[in-house]
Amino acid sequence: xxxxxxxxxxxxxxxxxxxxxxxxxxxxxxxxxxxxxxxxxxxxxxxxxxxxxxxxxxxxxxxxxxxxxxxxxxxxxxxxxxxxxxxxxxxxxxxx
Numbered sequence: 001x002x003x004x005x006x007x008x009x010x011x012x013x014x015x016x017x018x019x020x021x022x023x024x025x026x027x028x029x030x031x032x033x034x035x036x037x038x039x040x041x042x043x044x045x046x047x048x049x050x051x052x053x054x055x056x057x058x059x060x061x062x063x064x065x066x067x068x069x070x071x072x073x074x075x076x077x078x079x080x081x082x083x084x085x086x087x088x089x090x091x092x093x094x095x096x
Contacts (some may be wrong), residue, residue: 056073058072059073
């Protein structure tokens with residue numbers, strides 16, 4: 001009787017991710033992974049020649065942005081701002 005034979009191969013492949021693929025991957029991440037994702041976005045933005053706010057304006061002005069997507073962006077901004085305010089208040093309370 002023939003035994004199973006195991007062969008290892010290294011295969012190079014070009015895989016093109018769509019925007020939808022990236023969104024699906026982001027949604028599968030846990031909070032720590034999503035935080036790391038935004039840390040990576042922040043590092044990439046540092047390489048730009050203009051502030052990130054210009055990109056945000058471009059996103060908001062495009063006809064491609066749906067009402068639902070705009071709401072998600074708004075919720076991220078509002079929650080991040082609220083979190084920062086709460087953290088600042090905690091620091092103030094520690095050092096009156």
